[in-house]
Amino acid sequence: MKGPDTIDRSPATLKQTAFDRVRAMILRGEVRPGEPLRERELSDKLGLSRTPLREALNKLEIEGLVENQPHRGYTVTVVDLKTAGELLDLRMLLDAHAAALAADSITEKGIAELDAVMRRLAAFEAHEDLSLDDLAEEVRTGMRIHEIIVRETGQRFLIDTLNALYGRLSLLIWVDVLWIDRWDLTRAEHKEIVAAVTARDRKRAARAAELHVQRSRDDLQRVVDAQSLLHGTHRPLAEGRR
Amino acid sequence: MKGPDTIDRSPATLKQTAFDRVRAMILRGEVRPGEPLRERELSDKLGLSRTPLREALNKLEIEGLVENQPHRGYTVTVVDLKTAGELLDLRMLLDAHAAALAADSITEKGIAELDAVMRRLAAFEAHEDLSLDDLAEEVRTGMRIHEIIVRETGQRFLIDTLNALYGRLSLLIWVDVLWIDRWDLTRAEHKEIVAAVTARDRKRAARAAELHVQRSRDDLQRVVDAQSLLHGTHRPLAEGRR
DNA sequence: CCAATCACGATGGTATACAATTGTCAATCA
DNA sequence: TGATTGACAATTGTATACCATCGTGATTGG
Structure with a gap:
């Protein structure tokens, strides 16, 4: 007799809650790459004990969002x-592969x-001047396209x-040197990808996805090259805690 | 003045021990896909408490070797x-990509x-008649090639x-229906892959790796097709606990 | 035969205590 | 001065006891 559509929004377990919330904290930049994640501090903040929190951190470690060194704790990657x-x-x-697959099998809901x-x-x-927070929000929204397709x-x-x-790539949002993105191109590419996938054109979708990533990869390469000229070598993006 | 080459083989933490050993148990088939992993049972067997074991299981879950349903425990995927x-x-x-990269940068040690x-x-x-255990061992050894290249x-x-x-793919070793492998082809393909990588020929390496997987993928497809003919649909490989 | 109920076992989670390790910082010594 | 030592604090790693919660299967009652 239970309601057919009563969706329980709260995760079944606290470790799931911890996982989701810490993950969100990292992706939203509330803790930045390199920063430590202290267990007690976090468990207090989230209102749960160390146990589920540690389980969440272990999962995040495998996912690659945090790193752990024994007895030294966790840091954001x-x-x-x-x-x-x-x-x-x-x-x-992988994006090209995924786009092709999605074009094959996307649902009406998707x-x-x-x-x-x-x-x-x-x-x-439509807006002319976007704040940095707005831009970050647009980036996150744009990422939703890929998440849906995947x-x-x-x-x-x-x-x-x-x-x-x-x-992992989202962590780069906080590297100011990478804010050279060509928004006009990004927007156009996103439109093309979505158009191709919704048209169920697998080849076009794969090509669009590949080009999209290819361009940002080229942009990145330009940054790397520029830094090489300046410093004679690659410079780390951020200082890890030694 | 600490010894420069004194390598401590024992993992630093028990949770690492637990992770390694449970992972090995699964890959070696000591617990088969679908079988439950009871916390107390395992922690007793490994001689440690539930705490590090549970952290290991959480990591394995993200890695995809085990699955977890709240309050129902863990099972091998x-x-x-x-x-x-x-x-x-x-x-x-990914193998083709990895083979190309390895061909570019493989070390003498590799x-x-x-x-x-x-x-x-x-x-x-060289041997004529290999037992099933021998074959399993050969499969594991062959897998080492890919692990090294990666x-x-x-x-x-x-x-x-x-x-x-x-x-994840190793779990399929225990599916008897897949023991149709063409050992002669597998061996030849492995030789070609290794030859190409050690010759630092990136294109040849990528092609060899792709062909290798392509063939096993074709083999698998034949099994699927045969099963479709028999049953009119894909049959699950093993019974999951409901 | 079916459904509701109950008891049991296993997991999820909390709290706590303690061990092990690391980093710090001051005292010490060359 | 500068490096080493060593005690101390902080944090993580592990163990253990205990309770809550859920799933399962047996029992019971219809």
Whole structure:
């Protein structure tokens, strides 16, 4: 007799809560790459004990959002430029794959969600001057496109892998040197990707996704090259705690 | 003045021990897909408390080797034929990528390790009649090739992702229906992959790796097709506990 | 035969205590 | 001065006891 659509929004377990909330804290930049995550501090803040929190941190470690050194605790993962390049190379492969799969099998619900996101993005586009927070929000919203597409592939491993990949790349938002993004291009590419996927054109979708990542990868490469000229070598993006 | 090469082989923490040992148990088939992993039972067996064991299980869950349902506990992940196909599709992409990268940057040490593995494989090849255990051992040894190549890429995320992928695929060893492997082809393909990588020929390495996975993917597809004919639909490979 | 109920076992989570390790900082010594 | 030592504080790692909660299967009652 239970209601058919009574969705329990609260995660079933506290460790799930902890996982979700800490993950969100990291992705939203409330704790920045390199910063320590102290157990008691966090468990107090979240209102739970160390046990579920530690379980969440262990999971996040495998996902790659945090790193752990025995007896020294957890820190938010620092992604340097070299790693970022590697991640984008992989994303190029996997996003193209995912886009093709999504074009094959996207549901009406997925299409509707993509439409909704595109409308929200159009709102950003309409404005002239966006604050940094607005831009960060647009970036996060744009990321939703990829998350939806990935999810619509229905392939568990691919979903998990790409979400971890997105998570790692999201950490780069906080590297000011990377704010050279060409918003006009990004927006156009997003439109093309969504158009191709919703048109169920797998080849076009794969190509659009690949080009999208390829360009940001090229942008990154330009940064790396510029830094090489300046310093004669790659400079780490942020100081890790020694 | 501490000894420069005094390597402490024992993992620093018990949770690392638990992680390694449970992972090994799963990959070696001491617990089969679908089987439950009871916390107290395992912690007793490993001689540690529930605390580090549970943290290890949480990590393994993210890695995809075990699954967890709240209040129902952990089970070894069951990989069905459909999922296996998806995993192999991904592996095709990533293995080719990894092989190319390894060909670019493999170290002398890596080459030596590959040589050692190939010699061990040659020993298997020399024998006529191999027991099932021998075959399983040869499979594990052959997998070492890929692990070495992946490691030699030096790319953390790729390494982690592919190791998780290999782990998931290893679970299929215990599916008897998949013991149709063409050992002669597998052996030849392994030789070609190793030859290409050690020759630092990135294109040849990528192609060899892709072909290798492509063939096993085709083999799998044949099994799926045969089962479809028999049952009119895909049959799960093993019974999950409901 | 079916459904509701109950008891049991296992997991999820809290609290607590303590061990092990690391980092710090001041005292000490060359 | 500068490096080393060593005690101390802080934090993580582990163990243990206990309760809450859920799932399962048996029991009971219809």
